[in-house]
Amino acid sequence: MLADINNPSDIKKLDINQLQLLADEIKEFLIASIEKTGGHLGSNLGTIELTLAMHYVFDTPDDTFVWDVGHQAYTHKILTGRKDLMSTLRQKGGISGFTKRTESEHDAFGAGHSSTSVSAALGIAISNKLKQNIDTSIAVIGDGALTGGMAFEALNHAGDSDANLLIILNDNDMSISRPVGALSKYLTRLISGKIYSTMKSKSLEILESLPRIRKFAKRSEEHLKGMLLPGTLFEELGLDYFGPIDGHDIPLMIKTLQNLKNLEKPRILHIITKKGHGIEGAEKHPSKYHGISPPSSSTSNLPSYSHVFGEWLCNTARNDSKLIGITPAMSEGSGMVKFSATFPDRFFDVAIAEQHSITLAGGMATKGLKPVVAIYSTFLQRGYDQFIHDIALQNLNVVFAIDRAGLVGADGATHAGVFDLSFLRCIPNIVIMAPSSSLEMYKALNTAHKLNGPVCIRFPRGKSKVEEFISDEMIEFGKANIIRTGRDIAIFAFGNMLDPAIEAGNEIDATVIDMRFIKPLDERLIIEIAQNNKKLISIEDNVTSGGGGSAINELLQRNNIKSPLSILGVPDIVTEHGSQNELYEEYGLNAKNLIKVGTSQ
Numbered sequence: 001m002l003a004d005i006n007n008p009s010d011i012k013k014l015d016i017n018q019l020q021l022l023a024d025e026i027k028e029f030l031i032a033s034i035e036k037t038g039g040h041l042g043s044n045l046g047t048i049e050l051t052l053a054m055h056y057v058f059d060t061p062d063d064t065f066v067w068d069v070g071h072q073a074y075t076h077k078i079l080t081g082r083k084d085l086m087s088t089l090r091q092k093g094g095i096s097g098f099t100k101r102t103e104s105e106h107d108a109f110g111a112g113h114s115s116t117s118v119s120a121a122l123g124i125a126i127s128n129k130l131k132q133n134i135d136t137s138i139a140v141i142g143d144g145a146l147t148g149g150m151a152f153e154a155l156n157h158a159g160d161s162d163a164n165l166l167i168i169l170n171d172n173d174m175s176i177s178r179p180v181g182a183l184s185k186y187l188t189r190l191i192s193g194k195i196y197s198t199m200k201s202k203s204l205e206i207l208e209s210l211p212r213i214r215k216f217a218k219r220s221e222e223h224l225k226g227m228l229l230p231g232t233l234f235e236e237l238g239l240d241y242f243g244p245i246d247g248h249d250i251p252l253m254i255k256t257l258q259n260l261k262n263l264e265k266p267r268i269l270h271i272i273t274k275k276g277h278g279i280e281g282a283e284k285h286p287s288k289y290h291g292i293s294p295p296s297s298s299t300s301n302l303p304s305y306s307h308v309f310g311e312w313l314c315n316t317a318r319n320d321s322k323l324i325g326i327t328p329a330m331s332e333g334s335g336m337v338k339f340s341a342t343f344p345d346r347f348f349d350v351a352i353a354e355q356h357s358i359t360l361a362g363g364m365a366t367k368g369l370k371p372v373v374a375i376y377s378t379f380l381q382r383g384y385d386q387f388i389h390d391i392a393l394q395n396l397n398v399v400f401a402i403d404r405a406g407l408v409g410a411d412g413a414t415h416a417g418v419f420d421l422s423f424l425r426c427i428p429n430i431v432i433m434a435p436s437s438s439l440e441m442y443k444a445l446n447t448a449h450k451l452n453g454p455v456c457i458r459f460p461r462g463k464s465k466v467e468e469f470i471s472d473e474m475i476e477f478g479k480a481n482i483i484r485t486g487r488d489i490a491i492f493a494f495g496n497m498l499d500p501a502i503e504a505g506n507e508i509d510a511t512v513i514d515m516r517f518i519k520p521l522d523e524r525l526i527i528e529i530a531q532n533n534k535k536l537i538s539i540e541d542n543v544t545s546g547g548g549g550s551a552i553n554e555l556l557q558r559n560n561i562k563s564p565l566s567i568l569g570v571p572d573i574v575t576e577h578g579s580q581n582e583l584y585e586e587y588g589l590n591a592k593n594l595i596k597v598g599t600s601q
């Protein structure tokens, strides 16, 4: 059947009873496809039936689907004309692993970061209302994404509005890891035991009683108001709550959505799905199958930067009872699983709550604890005000282990950590380090642990070439490291750009400096190098505007040094997805380009 499905209208021609077969075909297709390209397997296996039901009932692009995070929208891509492009998913030049407005008119809103869907869908719903348009705006949000503060801000607004907004809460009782927090416990209570069975039978009664045509909606609303159990969190916030129902039961989902379609007010449908649905291994190990890598990815046994960070945390925590590890929902990705098991009392997974994770650390620091916030560069963007207002202005002792800095590869622009040097560098009181290897990172962490005030250590996705990483050493504060001395040309390398800098330096006999610190810069050394070389090049995996090269440039200007500086970095564009190496090549962040720039007149 799948061969004949090219756009959403094709599935509407099918009988409801045929849809489960189609769902099975899509499952096979997805597994085969994701095995080759990599991608979010578990989440997508959980949303096949939901997506079919949504497209069966609603008419995109007039009705709009806003998928939270956008990582679970592969079936939506398949049903909206992108089936043949699935082989290019997350590959350079191919389609994105998330929803993207430029990719399809059926992608109502771009995503990648979590907890934005209700706000965006509410914005669309309000616009529809102002234009007297009765199209339905739908947000699909997971129980993990619902823990993000922004989702609550949006619910707070939505519940007090009269917008035609349908929120589908896709509850699979998983974030990437086990979901944490009171909300998660609340949802579990809601779907279990007594509340569940009462609610379920009530919901079914209500749904039976809902007429499909709009003119009766008002009366049935009054009817169902009395029937709904009072007091669900969502009801209290002013949304009509329906469910929980089985999100894998296609006929039930279709009937429910048809009934909810014409209610034209803020409403929430709670569905229960299983991450990895239909695949034993993926159901059993949802964290492992949340996202899988393509077969071509590196299989080297070298430790990843995240692993090294996790080891440092464990080793240091053994001797310092004040050390605390905080993660906003990324314990696996940030290498903190071992720490969480070894020091459960000092480990805080705060759910998808970047802002809170930072201010929480601030509070702890005022009481003499030494919190380390492990956070991806791209998600630190969420906590910018907290970083400035709650940490930097108060000069609190918080270490930020900023993972996935630089170009991250297949996840693309939404996940690229290419802005942190620029947005952090301008903040007073802080120290920023960019280690060039995992051993350097270990030493940088040792240093950060002893420093006062906020310290950021940014490091890339992937593995460094160093095998042995444990060290007692520290890095001399504010000092860069000359790796090799050459003639006339000098390359200032930030972080993991040291490797291509050394390669190029050997080729063109350039002086190569491992900058180590972005703030404070090793000003004395830079000035001396600038005065003794004809050509200066800086290289960083950060945007060129306002980054490390820019900092060097400002220093040279201030000291009236006229040596020409070429700043290599990520250009001022929305970056693409592809492998990290392809992207480094695309933006000239490799030895080849350094040699070209170094030897050009």
Ligand SMILES: Cc1ncc(C[n+]2csc(CCOP(=O)(O)OP(=O)(O)O)c2C)c(N)n1
Binding pocket: 043, 046, 068, 069, 071, 072, 112, 113, 114, 115, 141, 142, 143, 144, 145, 146, 172, 174, 175, 176, 275, 329, 330, 352, 354, 379, 382
């Ligand atoms: C702001 C932000 N923080 C963290 C992430 C990383 N992340 C991607 S998906 C995900 C879990 C989402 O869980 P849920 O919404 O329940 O969806 P599921 O994958 O379980 O279907 C997380 C933490 C993100 N995308 N955005």
